[in-house]
Amino acid sequence: MKILVVGSGGREHALAWAIAKSPRIQTVYVAPGNGGTALDERLQNIAITDPVALADFVEQEHVALTVVGPEGPLAAGIVNVFRARGLKIFGPTREAAQLESSKDFAKAFMQRHAIPTAEYQTFSDVAAAHDYIALKGAPIVIKADGLAAGKGVVVAMTLEEAHTAVDMMLSDNKLGDAGARVVIEEFLAGEEASFIVMVDGKNILPLATSQDHKRLQDHDQGPNTGGMGAYAPAPLLDAEGLEEVRRIVLEPTLKALRQRGIDYRGVIYAGLMITADGPQVIEFNCRFGDPECQTLMPLLGPELGAVLQACALGRLDLAPQLSIAERCSACVVAAAEGYPEAPRKGDAIRIDLAPSPNHQLFHAGTRRDSSGELLTAGGRVLAVVAQGDDFDAAFAGAYNGLNQLDYAGITYRRDIGHQVRSGG
Known part of the structure; x- marks a missing residue:
């Protein structure tokens, strides 16, 4: 095949x-x-x-x-x-993918179908957006309505940051059409988790939970990125918590899509904030997360291709059982200097890491020149992934692998997985 x-x-x-x-x-x-x-x-x-x-x-x-x-x-x-x-x-089709491609569509969808999410308003008028921020105060979250490659979300801890974000998107047009409208929503306090499932229009197949790290720098500082690392499974959601998410988020979402005549076949990725009041949806993605996917794939068995095919056919009920290893998986991303605003490209990459059953190296922003030399070609360059019987072993493997890579300006976080590693 x-x-x-x-x-x-x-x-x-x-x-x-x-x-x-x-x-x-x-x-x-x-x-x-x-x-x-x-x-x-x-x-x-x-x-x-x-x-x-x-x-x-x-x-x-x-x-x-x-x-x-x-x-x-x-x-x-x-x-x-x-x-x-x-x-x-x-x-999913273009119509279904609006759950990710338009933050406003997703928020209205969740509000209409009583799916728990933060309070929000959508603006295209700059003055009205500034007035709303002044009314609500900080912290507050500013999101570009459209797709912005992981760069369209600003978690503003001060009013100054919030007003600057609105000006950047609406006045200065720094994100192009993606930022022509902004969604401004309440700040949710809690821990983030990602729950990724496959759906065939009717049936839901859960995968392991994971947790991403969006900020560029250690201690969750610096600008938001597409993701600087991840780990799986995320202990934040136990079996009871996963069942709650399925009941109050995933099943209502799939039912509402069917009511709209949308036969959704693919991935639903629920980005969640686990708050004192329970799980709230931060966003939906309509594909595997990045770098969550790199973290999850080594845990999945060889049945994956057959399961994906059954899902596309609308018959997950006939798919072979997808085995998921009960191990810990850790991923650390090596990015380019200047990422995410202006990553430098064209630097030669040295790799001394040999892949093994418990160690993987996935390329992202790389290319080969006419002589075959490997060069940087994007913001996030490489992802080192490792598995272990516990998170300490998995992250030790990932960071050991990272030490066997080198290129000018290599940038990475040293605290990925601090929530689950000994000593934080």
Whole structure:
């Protein structure tokens, strides 16, 4: 069986790597892939990004399933293109992907269907947004309505930060169309957790919980990023907590989507804040998180490809049982100097790390030049992932691996997983 993974980041490298573990898989194509996927003999990069051209390729090569990694192609309607041609694809349609591509749509959806989330208002008028901030006070959260590659959220601890964020998005247009409207919502105090499930329109298949670290610097300082590291499973949600999230968040969401005539097949990622009043939804994503995906994939068994295919067919009930290892998994991201605002690119990368059963290296912002040298090519460059019987062992492995990488300006946090490591 041939499978296509769409995307070029660390998430897509991890997905392709995990899918290729099955002996049933003949080839995993990655479009367009990166410098790391180009090295794996089980993977094959293809230099195609246009949805129609990808659909043509799938038909010509008799690809059994396409798996969409990033949010951009989902929001652009790649699933609509493939479904219209009868091609099997894992991911939600453009209409369903609005749960992620529009913060305003998601907040209105949650409010309408009594899904717990923070109080909010949406603004396109600068003066009105400033007035609302003055009324509500700080801390407060400012979000770009559209997709902003993980850079569209400002958790403002002061009024000055909040007003500056509004000006940056609405007045200065620093985020383009993504920031043409802003959602301003109440600040929720608590611990963050991510709960990722696969859904086939009717059935829900939970994966391990995880916790991401968004801020660039240690002690959760600095700007928000796409994610500087993660770990799984997240002990913050026990079996009772997971069942509560399923009951008050996931099942109502899937039911409401069906009521709107949306056959949602793919991932629902609930970004949660566990507050004193219970779990609240910070945001929905419509794909595997990044770097949560890199953290989770090594825990999943070789049945993953078959499960993804069953999900795309709307028949998770017929899928083989997906094995999930009862181990701890840790991921630390190495980013480029200047990330997230202006990452420098083109620096040579040295890698002395040899992958092993308990150690993985997933590429994100990398490319190979004409001579084959590996260079930095994006904000988040590499993700080192390790598994252990406890979190201390997993993080020791991840940081040991990180010490075996080098490039000019390498940037990473030294406290990923402080919540679960001995001594914090």
